[in-house]
Amino acid sequence: MSVKLGPNRYGKAETRLVHVVREGPVHRIKDITVSTSLSGDMEAVHLTGDNASVLPTDTQKNTAYAFARKHGVGQIEEFAQLLARHFVSSQPSIHHARVQIEEYAWDRAGPHSFVRDGGEVRTCVVHHDRDGRGTVVSGLTDLVVLNTAGSEFHGYLVDEYTTLPPTRDRILATAVTARWRHTGGTRSYAGSYEKLRAALLDAFAGTHSLSLQQTLYAMGERALSVCPEICEVRLVMPNKHHVAVDLSPFGLDNDNVVLQALDRPYGLIEGSVLREDAPDAGFAWE
Incomplete structure (x- = not known):
């Protein structure tokens, strides 16, 4: 029987991240869930267990946290693009990155007090390739x-x-x-x-x-x-x-x-x- 590896990807799902902007007495928050998924030169890890081309999913989680601290979290589409471009450009084995973000709204109840909004969830999915092609899909659920x-x-x-x-x-x-x-x-x-x-x-x-x-x-x-x-x-x-x-x-x-x-x-x-x-x-x- 002849078989071969088909399409595949891997990543870190549902990284919970809350970013607080502390500029004076009035604070702002961003409450998001980030899911990353990478694909590329991954044949060896599947066929022989050689992990040399694999960026650990724990590293993907840490990157989201570090980028939130370094760059802040503005529009979720822009943050997703930042992450996707980083993964593709920094690792030769990564040819394609997919980043999905969900954002949960909070209503202000005071300078540093908030009440969770019970409405819809804002979403985005970003794709980015090594050749620079990409798509941005925004949404809500x-x-x-x-x-x-x-x-x-x-x-x-x-x-x-x-x-x-x-x-x-x-x-x-x-x-x-x-x-x-x-x-x-x-x-x-x-x-x-x-x-x-x-x-x-x-x-x-x-x-x-x-x-x-x-x-x-x-x-x-x-x-x-x-x-x-x-x-x-x-x-x-x-x-x-x-x-x-x-x-x-x-x-x-x-x-x-x-x-x-x-x-x-x-x-x-x-x-x-x-x-x-x-x-x-x-x-x-x-």
Whole structure:
């Protein structure tokens, strides 16, 4: 039997890092999770156990901490690029670096006091190659939204296993995961984030939905219309079902007033919206 080594990578997952800026009595914090993944000339370590080309995952963790102290942590996209370029440029055996960062927001409660924000998590994934090619994908996850009206679902395929009744009045709820790809040139990652987040929320609230797919497209289209620096948006939107409870045994009506929130199973709607002239991403988004 003839076999060979396929695509592979290794790294340090979920390094927790909190950076405090102490400039006078008013402090600022960045709370992030960094995951690094490296690939390149790794055949020997897999086939013979020769570790000469391997940068230990513990070193990758330490690099994140050291770079936070040396360079600070500004926009997570910029910090991820700094790490990715370092790994590729400093080690001949490393040909490609992937850095993923999640950022958790804190609200200020005083000059040096903070309350954890319960909202969505900001994300980014950066890829960088030895030849200088790279991509920056920003995003968010767990942006939980809900409409109590303005949502229908009917006219779908029906077969012998269909039991779902059509409806012209349903709760529409989802937890949005969005990722967007930047075009080239100078950009403000924070500015794009705020504009795109607002566009997603406006489109969700303002779209009379006949399906979650229609809402997904409207959200992506709105985001591209307000963010010319973005060329593609990918959305993952689980349908968080809310079912009216049958209260007839108790002599009570229930016109979508009392609902049971179901966590599983759930419909999962995924899709991308991109400009017709969007360049090829070059790398996988994951």
